[in-house]
Amino acid sequence: MSTFKSIDAKELNVREMQGLLTSAIAPRPICFASTIDSDGNVNLSPFSFFNVFSANPPVMIFSPARRGRDGTTKHTYQNIKEVPEVCISIVTYSMVEQISLASTEYAKGVNEFIKSGFTEVPSDTITPPRVEESPVSFECVVDQVIELGNEGGAGNLVLARVQRIHVNTGFYDDHGKLDTTKLDLVGRMGGNWYTHSGIDSLFEIPKPLQKMGIGIDQLPESIQTSNILTANNLGRLGNVERLPSKEEIMQVRSEYEIASDISQSELQTLGKKILEKGETEKALAILMS
Secondary structure, X not given: OOOOOOOOHHHOOHHHHHHHHHHHOOOEEOEEEEEEOOOOOEEEEEEOOEEEEEEOXXXXXXXXXXXXXXXXXXXXXXXXXXXXEEEEEEOEHHHHHHHHHHOOOOOOOOOHHHHHOOOEEOOOOOOOOEEOOOOEEEEEEEEEEEXXXXXXXXXXXXXXXXXXXXXXXXXXXXXXXXXXXXXXXXXXXXXXXXXXXXXXXXXXXXXXXXXXXXXXXXOOHHHHOOOOOOHHHHHHHOOOOOOOOHHHHHHHHHHOOOOOOOOHHHHHHHHHHHHOOOOHHHHHHHHOO
């Protein structure tokens, strides 16, 4: 039986809360935010409190939170208050060590592009430059900054509206779309841990947007209570639009030459194997045979 520990959020200090949140809420996408102050000093900094929140209008949000140790604000936040523009560039596995270096708290006025070895490219519609090495960059104007507090660890939500997008076409697939397998994006985990979306860690799940899945509750009880099929297996099976007919079941039995005296565990093991190959309808027919 699982044992849970319930924690009153007010009882955690900033370091404890930060550690718990960033370990549990992961992986988090990472952005490179390049900004500029009113004197023309460029700043480049990575943020994992980041995501896209709207497509129409296209809006991204990231948070240069106050430092936990003393509540001071970061240069990115200060720059945006002076010049409300930001260029957001995505981070890939090939540059992850450089982005870690760029997170160093250099003195104000120090250009992290130079320190971390990235190349500045002038933006078209805003003042801050973009990162040439990034496959995709977004020139944004800052619509709003929502300050969540004045103490250490308090976030500052930057609502950045996309004006122009730069895409390296070498990361396109044959259909002119961004290829996830080529991008190999990086995600932030807890502590010093990162992850990346290399081909070995990628998998596809058909989304039930154009159809209505029958749901796990409509599967035969022997399937729902199986000790062989996983919860993910049941979720995939529940996404079918209908149960197979007797004719379809017999056809699949014949195709796989399933013996009449096969045990339920053997049948479910075979069905699981076929299901994990992506042949959901055939797998369900086997499991119901």
